[in-house]
Amino acid sequence: MEEKKFNQIGVSFKGSGSYVPHQILSNQKISQKVDTSDEWIKSRTGISERRISSSEDNVTDMGYKAALNAIQKANWDIKTIDLIVLATSTPHDLFGSAPSIQAKLGASNAVAFDLTAACSGFLFALITASQFLKGGNFKRALVIGADQLSSFVDWNDRRSCILFGDGAGALAIEATNKFDNFIGFDMRTDGERGCFLNLPSKNIKDSIIDNIDFVSGGFSPIQMNGQEVYKFAVREVPIILKKLFKITNYSSDQVDWLVLHQANQRILDSVGEKLKIPKEKILSNLEKYGNTSAATIPLVMDEAIRKNRIKQNDIIATSGFGAGLSWGSALIKWG
Numbered sequence: 206m207e208e209k210k211f212n213q214i215g216v217s218f219k220g221s222g223s224y225v226p227h228q229i230l231s232n233q234k235i236s237q238k239v240d241t242s243d244e245w246i247k248s249r250t251g252i253s254e255r256r257i258s259s260s261e262d263n264v265t266d267m268g269y270k271a272a273l274n275a276i277q278k279a280n281w282d283i284k285t286i287d288l289i290v291l292a293t294s295t296p297h298d299l300f301g302s303a304p305s306i307q308a309k310l311g312a313s314n315a316v317a318f319d320l321t322a323a324c325s326g327f328l329f330a331l332i333t334a335s336q337f338l339k340g341g342n343f344k345r346a347l348v349i350g351a352d353q354l355s356s357f358v359d360w361n362d363r364r365s366c367i368l369f370g371d372g373a374g375a376l377a378i379e380a381t382n383k384f385d386n387f388i389g390f391d392m393r394t395d396g397e398r399g400c401f402l403n404l405p406s407k408n409i410k411d412s413i414i415d416n417i418d419f420v421s422g423g424f425s426p427i428q429m430n431g432q433e434v435y436k437f438a439v440r441e442v443p444i445i446l447k448k449l450f451k452i453t454n455y456s457s458d459q460v461d462w463l464v465l466h467q468a469n470q471r472i473l474d475s476v477g478e479k480l481k482i483p484k485e486k487i488l489s490n491l492e493k494y495g496n497t498s499a500a501t502i503p504l505v506m507d508e509a510i511r512k513n514r515i516k517q518n519d520i521i522a523t524s525g526f527g528a529g530l531s532w533g534s535a536l537i538k539w540g
């Protein structure tokens with residue numbers, strides 16, 4: 206991908222928001238269900254607990270609350286929002302949950318749609334929305350990442366159930382002709398390696414009448430080859446970030462914050478080491494929330510913004526990665 210030069214329309218970051226369900230599932234509690242321990246989970250992943258959605262916290266509810274937060278921070282009149290992109294793999298309605306969020310917000314002038322790219326979903330949605338703004342069609346966009354993987358985890362599979370939790374995050378972004386704070390991006394997918402992480406259709410055949418078969422809807426729980434996914438992440442994420450620095454003419458020491466998809470603390474540490482970015486600059490909230498899929502990046506960013514860690518004009522290198530397999534990177538300046 207060629208370097209993107211600022212010409213006329215750029216992107217400005219105006220606000221962030223997040224929401225997590227109230228139910229807390231600690232490692233100790235998981236070990237009452239499967240043969241594992243707090244010590245094993247913490248040492249292999251960095252996770253201590255995760256949040257689990259109840260019936261009042263589906264993706265639409267969580268996404269709405271995170272979005273409302275971001276709108277308030279941006280100080281926007283809701284009617285001025287043009288675009289809502291919801292990154293999720295677990296919509297409340299398979300036809301799309303973004304329009305329900307639009308309705309709950311009362312954002313009647315926006316167009317809203319879902320985008321699915323698993324744990325890369327938020328990054329892909331941020332890139333998508335930014336391109337709409339830069340294209341000049343829309344002025345204000347809400348980018349939401351929300352997932353409820355607890356509904357699709359096999360709670361008897363100790364190799365995967367320990368990793369995931371539920372939550373939502375959102376960023377409010379706006380077109381401007383004064384500067385461009387969306388500095389560059391890169392995106393990749395490799396379906397050949399897609400078999401390492403799936404949430405597949407149950408694929409149960411039935412028949413409507415004689416000789417006319419159909420496949421009934423519904424999904425099997427998450428299937429994961431943890432070691433292969435781990436190897437993929439620690440190899441590809443540093444490569445795509447190094448490429449990002451090259452195409453944007455930035456170097457890793459100019460980065461104030463490295464914001465990676467929160468999958469595993471060991472992945473964060475390894476990527477940081479390979480890029481020579483010190484631990485203090487790597488955002489992490491895995492301990493409290495685990496892997497919330499499309500929500501991790503805006504959730505950890507919102508926390509850092511609220512704590513005044515991420516400040517105006519800070520340079521943020523971000524990378525999402527996961528099922529597909531899919532991965533991507535973006536370099537942004539906050540504000």
Ligand code: COA
Binds near residue numbers: 368429
């Ligand atoms: N508690 C206790 N033991 C467990 C366990 C658990 N929750 N899960 C697996 N084990 C056991 C295995 O059965 C295995 O035992 P064995 O050697 O007797 O067969 C042993 O621990 C090692 O298993 P392994 O799969 O090699 O562990 P690991 O060090 O690779 O850690 C993951 C497993 C899942 C934590 C790690 O592979 C990982 O994080 N991968 C990336 C997954 C990911 O991020 N997915 C989402 C991407 S968006």
